[in-house]
Amino acid sequence: MSLNANDRSIAGFTMAGHALVHWFETSIPILLVVWLAEFDVSVALVGVVVALGYAPFGIGALPGGILADRYGTKRLIVGCLAGMSLAFVVIAAAAYADSIYAIAVGLVLWGVAASVYHPAGLSLISTGVDERGTVFAWHGIAGNAGIALGPLAAATMLVFLDWQYVAALLAVPGLLAAAYGLRAEFDPAAAVDDDVDAGPEEALSPADLVANSRALFASAFAVVFAIVTVEGLFYRGTLTFLPEILNGTPALEALSVAPTLERYDVDPEFYVYAGLLVVGMAGQYAGGKLTDRVAPARGMAVIFVVLAALALSFVPVASVGLVAIVAYCAVLGFFLFAIQPFYQNAVAVYTPADARGLSYGYTYLGEFGLGAASIAIGGFVLDGFSTGAFFALLAAFALAGAALSAGLLVGLDRVFARSGADVAANPDD
Template identity: 70%
Template sequence: MALNANDRSIAGFTMAGHALVHWFETSIPILLVVWLAEFDVSLLVLGLVLAPSYGLFGFGALPAGVLVDRFGAKRLVLLCLAGMSGAFLLIAGAGYLESIYAIAVGLLLWGLAASVYHPAGLALISTGVEDRGTVFAWHGMAGNAGIALGPFAAATLLIVLEWQHVAAILAAPGALAVLYGLSADFEATAAVEDDADAGPDEALSLPELVANTKVLFASTFALVFAIVTFEGLYYRGMLTYLPEILHGLPAMDALALSEGLRGIEPADYIYVGLLVVGMAGQYVGGKLTDRLPPARGMAAIFAVLAVLAVAFVPVTGMGLAAIVALCGVFGFFLFAIQPFYQNAVAVYTPADTRGLSYGYTYFGEFGLGAASIALGGFVLDVSLGWFFAMIATFALVGLALSTALDAGLDRFADSDPTPSATDD
């Protein structure tokens, strides 16, 4: 079924936003390498500068979700795009000031602005789009494109330009997206027009926030939140440490590059390839949300992810071809699960708290999920096998929770637990 005009407009707007959030997010570590040499500071200091911005990216999603329900998703997405671009311009200016503190301020502003996107963009899709599964699929693919293109663009530009100029150029697509968004015309609540309370609230008091939170966590959403948190622990732990793990494998010697390509690691190409394959996973997962209940889809993919985590240790000794194949399969399923939990939030929450719901969702995904970075670093120092055992455990817990949801706990939901597309 072809998307209607409103669905297409929302899809274009949110795809641009999703791609750019991850475009900025993944270009920062490339700049970090330059800053380490530029400012004569330790990696610890730069880590302390960077960590709060990524923390805000996750933990800021909750207050951002509250603001979405009050002011509307489109307005918040536009502020997000403008804020991220402005932050990178500030970072560029910090280079001329030769101030690491100004960079820290710019990074904090980026994290604050970026935290708005996921609750706002996903709330907009969930309330405005009729063919939700297809748009979730394209939306996820756009995010993966940003994840892959951000570091590629930053690294390529740094070959010929100073990092200050690179930061300013990276800000340009965000500014263009703001102009595009201002001209975009769509109905933000077209998919829930029968719900009189679906639009932004005129006012949101603290008691109302507490009351809405209690309603959400007294419903099936509490189980969905737990599922998303364990998915976040798996996701962040694997994507944080997989590049380092790949770099250390003897099989990577088969991809040794010439000395003229300094700074380019063969393992990085496998990692970027994994992210590109993830685009296919996003698309297939999104299309399947029209055919499978979200709990059943999540349970199946968690089972696959658990097996893949366990398989990593023996496969690393099987040679380059086996490693590349495993990474490709892993990238597909890691991102295929995302449309299912995004759809689960839309299915199990009322429309008038959708922004708050996605705020909690990404609080769990990127905020609580970041705990696996600390846990992973500690466990990886002990044993590679124990690290993948920990990652597999996260998937098994997600499988158990998803199975429980599919087995009947959805009877407490306020909405029909079957995917919306089945009602068309």
């Protein structure tokens, strides 16, 4: 079924926003390499500076969801796009202050601005779009495009320009998208019933916020939140450490790249990793289309089992050879991203429309905030144990997600529905 005009307008607006959030996010590590060379500071200090930008990106998702319910999703996404762009202008200006701390200010501003996108963008799709699965698919593809193109654009421009000009140019698409968003017209509540209030509302008092959060976590959303968190643990751990792990495999170590690329420290595993992200676009599309036909719990359970099997098979596959590793990464990339439209749709299925921003705020607190714990855990396992132990840990995360998803399939949501009714009947308990 083709998208109607409202669906197309929301799809274009949110796809631009999603692509640009990850465009900025993945260009930062490229600039980090330059900052280490430009400023007389330690790697540890630069790491802290970059972490100051990434931390609000995950932590701010919850307040971002609250703001989406309060002020409306369109206004918040436009502010996000403008804020991220202006933050990169601040980063560019830091070159003239010759201070790593000025860069830290720009990165913090970026993290705060970027944090509101996911709860606002997904809330808008869930309440405004009739063909939700299809738009979730295209939205995910746009995010993957941003993930792949951000570092590519930054690295390419750095060949010809000083880093401050690169940072300024990276801001231009965000400013253009913000201008487009101001002119975009759509109904943000077109997909909800007329008697459901899904528009902006008065600011929640602390008591109302606690009550709404209690109601959410007394419902099946509590299971969805746990599913998203373990998916975040698998996702972040995989994407953080896979390039380094691939670098240590004999098949890739034996390869070399063209001298001109070697000059910029481009290794063969970069291309395999980039290929994984590109294949992820197909996974996003397939997963999104299937959410219109397959219950989200069933889809998540199946994909988690596949991910667990893939994690356990990495070590034997890596010993086979180059073709096997490339094929493995393609399959992993497909399923790693195919699951995302399912959990995004699960939030829409198991939460009320008038709390959708808050729901997605908690969702991305779990995905980007709690999920980032796998970086610390995975680093400890890789340092103290083995690659096999690391992938066994990832498999355990995936199997936990499969068990939770199966719980929704066998009626755990009905248990929570009774509990939620008790909370609604006794809100002051």
